[in-house]
Amino acid sequence: MSSTDIATQELKNPVDVAEYLFRRLHEVGIRAVHGVPGDYNLSALDYLPKCGLDWVGNCNELNAGYAADGYARVKGISAVITTFGVGELSALNAIAGAYSEFVPVVHIVGQPTTQSQKDGMLLHHTLGNGDFDVFTKMSAGISCYVAKLNDPHDAATLIDSAIRECWIRSRPVYVTLPTNMVYAKVNGDRLKTPIDLSSPKNDPEKEDYVVDVVLKYLHAAKNPVILVDACAIRHRALEEVHDLVEASGLPTFVTPMGKGAVNESHKNFGGVYAGDGSNAGVREVVESSDLILSIGAIKSDFNTAGFTYRIGQLKTIDFHSNYVRVRYSEYPDINMRGVLRKVVQQMNKLNVTAIPPINNALPQSEKTSTDQTITHAWLWPTVGQWLKENDIVLTETGTANFGIWDTRFPANVTAISQVLWGSIGYALGSCQGAALAAKELQNRRTILFIGDGSLQLTVQELSTMLRNKLNPIVFVICNEGYTIERYIHGWDATYNDIQPWDHVNIPKVFGATDGYKGYRIKTRDEVHKLFAEPSFNESDSLRLVELYMPRDDAPAALKLTADAAAARNK
Structure with missing residues (x-):
């Protein structure tokens, strides 16, 4: 034996x-x-x-x-x-x-x-x-x-x-x-015996000391603000963040990677901070603050609109999963969740300044325009008016990733993008996984915005969606190729061009049945009509929309970030 x-x-x-x-x-x-x-x-x-x-x-x-x-x-x-x-x-x-x-x-x-x-x-x-x-x-x-x-x-x-x-x-x-x-x-x-998934507990004495230091600066601040980033989501600190926002009453902002971390319908929410690419009025409030509670920050180039942050470490407290940094003093081996929880419990009345108003209203230039061209300045606030609570919204590297900054979400929207790694084609594959998770959770729409160039890298996952009977809404932004690359380098270069596809009929090639619906949308009126159509908003089947936009149009934040990337590349 x-x-x-x-x-x-x-x-x-x-x-x-x-x-x-x-x-x-x-x-x-x-x-x-x-x-x-x-x-x-x-x-x-x-x-x-x-x-x-x-x-x-x-x-x-x-x-x-x-x-x-x-x-x-x-x-x-x-x-x-x-x-x-x-x-x-x-x-x-x-x-x-x-x-x-x-x-x-x-x-x-x-x-x-x-x-x-x-x-x-x-x-x-x-x-x-x-x-x-x-x-x-x-x-x-x-x-x-x-x-x-x-x-x-x-x-x-x-x-x-x-x-x-x-x-x-x-x-x-x-x-x-x-x-x-x-x-x-x-x-x-x-x-x-279930696997122990609890985070290691902070040393109580060290945690209490860090909390005292944070509260000292927080109570002394004249106009503190909260800035929430991606690692607050990834390291499951959102409950503590939400309690802090509610209890403090402080103006609260998110970074591009932090979209969805905060209830954007909350009265404290002030918009997206990304340096020069920030929502209107946000940069002035954040950068004039004398104390920024920065939670889960990832200060990458695309997340900061080309490193255009103007907030110094001397007026920042950074909360992370494994350390807290108060100005220039760093406290290692401290999880932000325990610290944030005690800060909320022990926090007295704070100095609270005005929060800049934010909504999904169109810019004045778009309100008065009679042009039917679908532009980024018009599209993203309009998308915000259409979204529903609990939606899952995916945006691909490129125009969509930057455009979504100008969309104010309803409550409990999950935003998925790959701002740091930025692998073109990621979002379509990710959409399949997100849509499957949404199906398991029930009652959540999955919505994807992806460029026609990006789609060509991972288009096969439409087949997987059909095979697994998933029902996402896929918007293909048809703007003749790699717009983000054009803004960085090679405006008219052939390497930024693509072969145009008949996107609406691709799911049929993959075996889509009669339940599948495809749309070609070229005007603003057609967008409004589509958004109002009940069978489009709620369906058991995949929906794919060709959304035609000008080749040379892009969100303002993308233009800023692309300029910065181009300068660094030189």
């Missing part, structure tokens, strides 16, 4: 590794797994149904990674399965984006057997040099934890640790699953 058989006999409740892994994924809220089948992961996929997980089945691994990213931004965590080498490398761009933007994705890679790896066999999907660890090393730099399930004795522990790290640190983890380990046995009794 082998040592493995003896070890299995010693287990009171033996469970296969694959079942253990998938039941843990189900436990943390995942209900569907993205990916592409390959011979090194096929046997593992057989376990999905018995663990309550649906298989999505994407058109390629890159799209699967994007979709897992979008799913995680709605549900809190996600999983994607690829095969060894060829599959996992195709997903790496998407995983890198999730790492960059703090999105928790469990990346599971089906591998050859542990014995094949030890023997250095010349197998397909390898580099032909016997090195089976090379791809793991590639993923290690864009994962916060690596779990190599090569031994049943520690497999369950590694799985639990990987999922915990993914959740707590809100970044991808990498899990290898050799084909022989799929059937290896682990202690199933562990499943009776």
